Amino acid sequence: MSPVQTIRRIGFRKWYERELLRSHANLVLLLLSAIGLLTAAEIYDRRIALSDQLQVLACAAASAAIGLHALRRYLYLLNHAEFVADQAVCGRCERYASFDSVDEGATPAELNVCCRHCRHEWVIRL
Numbered sequence: 001m002s003p004v005q006t007i008r009r010i011g012f013r014k015w016y017e018r019e020l021l022r023s024h025a026n027l028v029l030l031l032l033s034a035i036g037l038l039t040a041a042e043i044y045d046r047r048i049a050l051s052d053q054l055q056v057l058a059c060a061a062a063s064a065a066i067g068l069h070a071l072r073r074y075l076y077l078l079n080h081a082e083f084v085a086d087q088a089v090c091g092r093c094e095r096y097a098s099f100d101s102v103d104e105g106a107t108p109a110e111l112n113v114c115c116r117h118c119r120h121e122w123v124i125r126l
């Protein structure tokens, strides 16, 4: 489901909250993968059997790959949520996140909204 559809269905505040939760879940995953990588570095030893060394290196590579993916997702979700939140302020009365969705915008990544207080309309780009 696209962000436009999600915001129209559950509202901006809940969408924003969910984006931050998803973002920080990726941060937790990043920290866990860092622990996995450090643990692999700690237990690696050249004196152990080659198959065990390969297992430790595979765990380290998997932790690094998961950590890199989690870092990218964390930064993307956080920056995207902030990018949209910066547009959630009414240009006339400056109320934050107090708008109703009018309709979908000209492109699938736009949402036409109307302020609940002053009825000012603007476009939020997602």
Ligand SMILES: [Zn+2]
Pocket: 090, 091, 092, 093, 094, 095, 115, 116, 117, 118, 119, 120
């Ligand atoms: Zn307003």
